[in-house]
Amino acid sequence: MLIVANWKAYIEDLTRAKSLLTLSKRLLRERTLTIVLAPPAPLLGALAATHGSEVALAAQDVSATTGGAKTGENTAQTFAALGATYTIIGHSERRAVGDTNAVVAEKMSHALAHGLIPILCIGEGERDKAGEYLALIREEITTALVGLTPKERRSVIVAYEPLWAIGKGSTFAISPNDLSEMVLYIRKVLGEFLPGDSAHSATILYGGSVAVDNARALAASTGINGFLVGHASVDGEQFSQLVTALD
Ligand code: PGA
Numbered sequence: 001m002l003i004v005a006n007w008k009a010y011i012e013d014l015t016r017a018k019s020l021l022t023l024s025k026r027l028l029r030e031r032t033l034t035i036v037l038a039p040p041a042p043l044l045g046a047l048a049a050t051h052g053s054e055v056a057l058a059a060q061d062v063s064a065t066t067g068g069a070k071t072g073e074n075t076a077q078t079f080a081a082l083g084a085t086y087t088i089i090g091h092s093e094r095r096a097v098g099d100t101n102a103v104v105a106e107k108m109s110h111a112l113a114h115g116l117i118p119i120l121c122i123g124e125g126e127r128d129k130a131g132e133y134l135a136l137i138r139e140e141i142t143t144a145l146v147g148l149t150p151k152e153r154r155s156v157i158v159a160y161e162p163l164w165a166i167g168k169g170s171t172f173a174i175s176p177n178d179l180s181e182m183v184l185y186i187r188k189v190l191g192e193f194l195p196g197d198s199a200h201s202a203t204i205l206y207g208g209s210v211a212v213d214n215a216r217a218l219a220a221s222t223g224i225n226g227f228l229v230g231h232a233s234v235d236g237e238q239f240s241q242l243v244t245a246l247d
Helices: 013-026 040-050 076-082 101-113 132-145 150-157 174-192 215-219 238-246
Strands: 002-006 036-037 056-059 087-089 117-122 157-160 205-206 227-230
Touching: 002 087, 002 205, 002 215, 002 238, 013 036, 013 040, 013 117, 013 238, 040 076, 056 076, 056 132, 056 215, 076 101, 076 132, 087 101, 101 117, 101 132, 101 150, 117 132, 117 238, 132 174, 174 205, 227 238
Parallel strands: 002 036, 002 227, 036 056, 056 087, 087 117, 117 157, 157 205, 205 227
Antiparallel strands: none
16 A cells, blocks of 8 residues: 655645654554655755655656756756655646646656656546546546656556545545546556556555545555545644554
């Protein structure tokens, strides 16, 4: 089970960042699951400078560019140099401010070129009865993977995050039944890009109002490999209950 804590911009000071890191280290003791922390970029730098390797770090995003005269950019190479292992790419909050599928594809390439494992976020804004949202999901996966080498494609983690479920109370999360169907569908689409039956073993996460009271049901027999957790990951009490429930 992989739990990625997406701190978004909820955490803005080093004291809280350090205390959540310490908590994650403690939670990992004697547990088999993996915790990945995705702090805002400056805090990732600060945490990376001081901590060991038990808790992996993820960037929340990387630039669609490499180095050079690009004021304000945070490149994949910079995050890799700091010791990040993963990066979230194509989060809906980045897509909302301009990340098209083409931009997402660029970012995927940069991340992989510098050894970061991309956590590709996909998800529909709303569901229509005719199932057109499935075509949107297919398009998001296709455009992100088509330009990658077979080896690169195999390393991609997919995070299914329907926009209608993000940032709300736990009752707004997807139902376990609907999640099972989406996981099957995503694996089917991945199967078009991955050799043999490697789509079956691809890592797929769910994100969108995951909390202590729905996590276990969402994890049980839906075929999901873990969660991308937003607001519940920045409250120490909630996060430790969540991790404990999933262990
Ligand atoms: P949430 O956010 O858990 O607050 O819904 C998840 C995400 O956007 O990654």
